[in-house]
Amino acid sequence: MNRLDLYKKPILLRTFITNDDEHSDEEYKTYSRAVEDVEINNDKFKKDSEFYEIIKEMIFEVDEEDRPFLYIICYTFNSSYNSLEVAALMKTSVEGSKNEIDRTILHELAMSVIYNIPIFPNHENLEEELGLYYNELYKHGFELIDKNEKVKKYKLADILIPNFENQKDDLSEEKIPRIYSYSEVNFYKNKLMEKLKNFDNAQYIINNLKDGIEKLSDQLNSPERNENKIQKILTNYPILFGTEYTEVLDKQSFGSEYEADYVLKRYNGLYDIVEIEASTLNIYTKQGNPSSQLVHAEQQIMDWLEWIEHNSSYAREKIKKLYSPKGYVVIGRSNTLTRSNKEKLRRRNLVFRDKIEIITYDDLLENAKLLLDFLSGNKIKK
Numbered sequence: 001m002n003r004l005d006l007y008k009k010p011i012l013l014r015t016f017i018t019n020d021d022e023h024s025d026e027e028y029k030t031y032s033r034a035v036e037d038v039e040i041n042n043d044k045f046k047k048d049s050e051f052y053e054i055i056k057e058m059i060f061e062v063d064e065e066d067r068p069f070l071y072i073i074c075y076t077f078n079s080s081y082n083s084l085e086v087a088a089l090m091k092t093s094v095e096g097s098k099n100e101i102d103r104t105i106l107h108e109l110a111m112s113v114i115y116n117i118p119i120f121p122n123h124e125n126l127e128e129e130l131g132l133y134y135n136e137l138y139k140h141g142f143e144l145i146d147k148n149e150k151v152k153k154y155k156l157a158d159i160l161i162p163n164f165e166n167q168k169d170d171l172s173e174e175k176i177p178r179i180y181s182y183s184e185v186n187f188y189k190n191k192l193m194e195k196l197k198n199f200d201n202a203q204y205i206i207n208n209l210k211d212g213i214e215k216l217s218d219q220l221n222s223p224e225r226n227e228n229k230i231q232k233i234l235t236n237y238p239i240l241f242g243t244e245y246t247e248v249l250d251k252q253s254f255g256s257e258y259e260a261d262y263v264l265k266r267y268n269g270l271y272d273i274v275e276i277e278a279s280t281l282n283i284y285t286k287q288g289n290p291s292s293q294l295v296h297a298e299q300q301i302m303d304w305l306e307w308i309e310h311n312s313s314y315a316r317e318k319i320k321k322l323y324s325p326k327g328y329v330v331i332g333r334s335n336t337l338t339r340s341n342k343e344k345l346r347r348r349n350l351v352f353r354d355k356i357e358i359i360t361y362d363d364l365l366e367n368a369k370l371l372l373d374f375l376s377g378n379k380i381k382k
Helices: 003-007 048-052 098-114 124-140 182-220 227-236 292-310 312-318 339-352 361-376
Strands: 016-018 055-062 068-078 083-091 119-121 142-145 151-154 245-254 258-266 271-276 327-330 356-359
Touching: 055 083, 055 098, 055 124, 068 098, 098 124, 098 142, 119 124, 124 182, 182 227, 182 361, 227 245, 227 258, 227 271, 271 292, 292 327, 292 356, 339 356, 356 361
Parallel strands: 016 068, 055 119, 271 327, 327 356
Antiparallel strands: 055 068, 068 083, 142 151, 245 258, 258 271
């Protein structure tokens, strides 16, 4: 259906009738009560649509008690001058509880969408409050009394914003082009900006992870591998350890005895500890025993965790939310491990459970690649 189809047949507007004796200074009466010198052109509007067809616009305002209402701007016929007029003849009621007033506002907003009536805030300071009502309208719906005199809840399906999640809806699916109120467009604009911001954040995370993977991979596979550069990459890209990490705190001391290579900060404000060993080191000896470097790194982590447990108050003076952190040991390369040693490392991590996790640089890189595939929506090959 095209919009012009709405006007193929003339629409009879049963307007109000005014005259030049109207008291222009008289306060606006509440909605559903006509001004004293205004007559209804018909004894009774046959249906809601006949009333809403004579409304030019509605204006959102709040009174001195912060109660919201809408001015109803109508087309009227002035019998004294035999001409059409536009006047703010009535307003919605502010009587009743807050819930009742809110229901009235939501009902009129819904009717404005259904009957193509623009709504404006009376001044810019009301934009946000009116936007909240639109949010409520599209999120939770509005109430109407059905033919059986029962209150039913309805939700509007006609919205301007495309559904970004499943991409099924777009602007071309609007059944009939219609007017979008200033406030409605503002509401949609804010929602759209929220969506775009989320997409921007998601894309930033993906790009940041992709950069970190590329730089770490280049260094690990470089014939001139530089351990200092590798450590700098881990400092600059905490996301390589997971999306929950936002920042790396370098060289944090615990008391006078202990110093951690890295402390990883999570989104929720909690922290984990990392001991970084060189990628050139062996994890197991030729005899299949844990290397001295691995044992030393594990002992470092255990010493830190024990110190934090016994000095929790002092530790949290330096780093807030340092509660039961997890410890990581990053050491060596996966290609130096035999199948037997890989199984030993797996069992070793099971023994430490959630306290300490030993990973190679290749493990770190591979986990980051899997995360990137997941975030990018790529299917992970099994």
